[in-house]
Amino acid sequence: MANPEVNLLFHQPIADHSFSADRNVLAVTRDNSVELYERQGHGFVLKDELKGHDKVVTSVDIAPKSGKIVTCSQDRNALVWEPSPTGWRPTLVLLRINRAATFVRWSPSEAKFAVGSGARVISVCYFEEENDWWVSKHLKKPIRSTILSLDWHPNSVLLAAGSADAHARVFSAFIKGVDQKPEPSPWGERLPFNTVCGEFLNNSGGWVHDVAFSPSGNALAFTAHDSSVTIVYPSGPDQPPQAIMSVSTHQLPFTTLTWITEEEIVAAGHDCEPFRFRGSIDQGWSSVGALDSSKSRSSSIARESSARDLFKQMDLKGKTVHSATADDIQLKTIHQNTITAIRPYAGDAAQGGVKQISSSGVDGRIVIFPIGGARPTFTH
Amino acid sequence: MAANQNWRLIDVDALDPELQYPAELLSPPFDPVPLSTVQQLSQQCRGLLQRGENAEALRIALQNVPYGADDAGKDLHCTTIVEILGSIKQSEMSTTLNTIYSSSEAGSELLDTLMKYLYKGMAKKDAPQVGSGGASGGMSVLLSWHEKVVEIAGLGSIVRVMTDRRTV
Numbered sequence: 106m107a108n109p110e111v112n113l114l115f116h117q118p119i120a121d122h123s124f125s126a127d128r129n130v131l132a133v134t135r136d137n138s139v140e141l142y143e144r145q146g147h148g149f150v151l152k153d154e155l156k157g158h159d160k161v162v163t164s165v166d167i168a169p170k171s172g173k174i175v176t177c178s179q180d181r182n183a184l185v186w187e188p189s190p191t192g193w194r195p196t197l198v199l200l201r202i203n204r205a206a207t208f209v210r211w212s213p214s215e216a217k218f219a220v221g222s223g224a225r226v227i228s229v230c231y232f233e234e235e236n237d238w239w240v241s242k243h244l245k246k247p248i249r250s251t252i253l254s255l256d257w258h259p260n261s262v263l264l265a266a267g268s269a270d271a272h273a274r275v276f277s278a279f280i281k282g283v284d285q286k287p288e289p290s291p292w293g294e295r296l297p298f299n300t301v302c303g304e305f306l307n308n309s310g311g312w313v314h315d316v317a318f319s320p321s322g323n324a325l326a327f328t329a330h331d332s333s334v335t336i337v338y339p340s341g342p343d344q345p346p347q348a349i350m351s352v353s354t355h356q357l358p359f360t361t362l363t364w365i366t367e368e369e370i371v372a373a374g375h376d377c378e379p380f381r382f383r384g385s386i387d388q389g390w391s392s393v394g395a396l397d398s399s400k401s402r403s404s405s406i407a408r409e410s411s412a413r414d415l416f417k418q419m420d421l422k423g424k425t426v427h428s429a430t431a432d433d434i435q436l437k438t439i440h441q442n443t444i445t446a447i448r449p450y451a452g453d454a455a456q457g458g459v460k461q462i463s464s465s466g467v468d469g470r471i472v473i474f475p476i477g478g479a480r481p482t483f484t485h
Numbered sequence: 486m487a488a489n490q491n492w493r494l495i496d497v498d499a500l501d502p503e504l505q506y507p508a509e510l511l512s513p514p515f516d517p518v519p520l521s522t523v524q525q526l527s528q529q530c531r532g533l534l535q536r537g538e539n540a541e542a543l544r545i546a547l548q549n550v551p552y553g554a555d556d557a558g559k560d561l562h563c564t565t566i567v568e569i570l571g572s573i574k575q576s577e578m579s580t581t582l583n584t585i586y587s588s589s590e591a592g593s594e595l596l597d598t599l600m601k602y603l604y605k606g607m608a609k610k611d612a613p614q615v616g617s618g619g620a621s622g623g624m625s626v627l628l629s630w631h632e633k634v635v636e637i638a639g640l641g642s643i644v645r646v647m648t649d650r651r652t653v
Contacts, residue, residue, distance in 0.1 A: 249510055270510060271650075309597070310513070311648035331648040332641035353593055355639020 110473040111439055112149055114142070114155035120162065121446050122465040128450065133465060134162040139176050141193075149471070157184050157195045157242045164209045166218070175218050179207035183220050183230065183237060184353045198239040208254050214261035216283050219244075221252030225265055229278040229298075244276050244299050252359045254315040254361075259455070260287040262296060265325055267313030267317040273337075274328040275303040291323055293342035302342070304415075307335045314360045314374065320367055320455035324386075329374050336370075338386050350390045352382060361447050363474055366458040371396060373444035373464060377436055379474060396474055442467035512650050515553035523551050523558040526534055527565040539573045539579045544588070547595045552651050559653060563609075566602045571626050578633045586637050596612045596638040601653045603631050 107356065108437035120134045131142040131149055138156045142149035158178035165176045166268035174186040174193070184195040201208060204223030211218045214411045220228040220241070223246045256265045262274050264278040279287070294301040310336035311330030318325055318382070325337045333353045340347040359374035365381075373379040374383035384390030450473050466471045503508060526549055533542035546566050551558050573581055586592040586597075606627050 202519060248505060308594075309645050309649040309651070311645075329648070331645045332639075353597070353645065357640050357643045359645055 107473065107475045109439055110147070110470045113469060113473060114140075114149065115469045116375050117469050118467040119445060119469055119471070120444075121164045122463065122471055123165050123167040123355060123451065124446065124463060125167050125172060130167070131165055131471065132165045132174060133178075133471065137178070138162065138348070139165050139174070140211040153193065155184075155193055155195070157186075158182065158203075163205065163207050166210050168211045170249045171215050172244050172297075173211075173215070173329060177209040177220050178307075179205035181222070182238075183205055183209055183218075196239060196400055198228075198230050198241065200230070200241055201243070202226060202228060204251075207252060209267070210255050210257060212257045212261040212264075212278075213259055213286070214434075215263065217280060219255050219257070219264055219278060221255050221266060223251040224231055225250060225252075227255065227264065227276070227278075229264070229280065231280050242280065244278065245298065245319075247301065247304070248274070252310075253313060256317045256413045258290075258292070258318050259320075260290070260322065262287040263290075263292055263302060263318075263322070263431060265318055265327075267316040267327055267329075269312040271304045271306055271310040271312050271329065271360045273313045273316050273325065273335075274301060275325060275339075276301060281333060289337040291341055295342075303337070303339055303346070305335070305337050305346070305349065307331070307333055307349070311358070312356065312476070313374075315362050317362055317364055317370075319364050320453075325365075326362060326370055328362050330358045330373070332356055332358045334359065334362060334372050334382055334392075336390050338406065340346075348386050348434065350384065350386075352390050352428060354380070355394050356380060360443065360445060361464075363447050363449055363459070363462060364410040365462075366454060367451075370445060371462060371476070373447050375443050376437040376438070377440040377442060377466070379444070379447060379462070379464065385386070396476070400435055413434075439472050440464065440468055440470055442465040496593055512534070512652070515651075516646055518551040518558060520554065520558045523554055523561050526551075526647060527561060530565050530569060532628065533571055534569060536627060537579075540584055541575070541651060543569045543581065544585055544595070545601075547585070548579070549597050550598055550651075552653070560603045563602055563605050563653065566599075567606045567623070567627070568608075568633050569624065569632055573618075578630060579636070582613040582633055582637050593638055593642075597649070598653070600638070600646050603627050605653055607631075 117135055124131050124132045129144045132139050137158050138154050139155040139162055140151055140269055143152045158180050160178050162176055162178045167174050176400040177183040183198040183200055183206055186193045186195050200220055202222045203226040203416040205218050206222045208221040217231045227349040230239050230241040233317050246385035248268055251269040252266050252271055262277055262279045262284055264276050267273050275292055277300040279296050281297050309331040313327050313329045316327040328334045333351050335351040337349050338347040356376035362372035364370055368385045370377045370382040379396040381393045381396055382390055383393050444464050447462050447464040449459040450461040450463040452458055460476055462474050516581050530542040573632050585595050
């Protein structure tokens, strides 16, 4: 298996990152701006800086087809950046929120994007040709707290949201005149704007860090602060779901997750390395271990070296106290701090599976992990 | 507003008429459990302890958590569990936990519950009297249990104590 590609961009946290469709341009958030990097050989070179927000940028997304970049920030604004002969030109979007914007994602159709915020609303934004500006409609009920994550269904109508009130919800974000009437799905048939198609909570009810629709859109996964990953299979409108499967893990909580295939998920977070989950509605879901296989797993058990071990090391191997502590400064994982976002990098989850994922962390690193042996091993 | 007021402590949400936190959002509803039920359970566990079935006593106590009980009931159940924990020898801790962990699908959840009681036990001002060392002895028993639970159920079990709204 190929080794992960590690890029240390700077020594500041990266809240979110996004690659262009050809994977040559990388956008990362850094304080109040977004930096655009271009791939050169094995590394990335800083090409441009998008300055327009006056508070911390919380999320960034590059539309794969149009190449437009959308950013949102704690200054309560979202900006859409379009290339022009004089550089990137920002357009302000009227979000009408009174708290920080926390998360932004383009819909697969790229005609809309959704912005989550601390104002307990999701702003669904679309472009109005007549007035030549971006307007927003609010998804409001029944959100009780800050929206921490969003994910679009492949049909660009349904929107999943993870919230600090411990619920993962599925809404309809249907905009008349922008969207085509969607095909019926297990989430529902008639879907006017702000239809709540599902509201889910797991047993211990930690706040929901991230949500994601499966490649087919027929299942929803979310990860909460109780170190769990929960997968929901809906059965139909106004009916309880077919199955809700929750995997409680031994790890620290996961902050981000992505589907690799219809039967495999990768999640990462405070343990600084990605973990893999496999399962299906018939087999149930379970954790199948870490993705970051380059390090020796046994070391994590001996991570907390006691004073006795320390003296033993000095006695047997002549290690000084100084060199012994130097080993402790570095984590055994590639990322040296919490992973904030993972995204598919190569391959398509709907067709043959994701082959590589990219991750960004609080340590300022962008890592591209290969997904080896992504095929589920159990028989059908 | 006074100039010396700490504006970071102002509850801005209190000024928002639209903001409402329904009670069930903060603590999920449970059927009330009368104190007598908790007392019965406590006696059942004591009976098991006298017959030497300590592991079984622990499992039963962890399976029947009175989430709906009042404070007195919850405190009594905590005392029961701490008593059971104190009666299990240090050398048998890991085997007991492993049996509970692998006994059923919900084994990991039982250890999460145990973790809640370990923290509750440690949080009590009048530390429970277990073992021979009095108050401090009780604390060290809980600490060694804590270590063993983390070995088996991982750091996730500690995080779940903090996030879980089903408080004990």
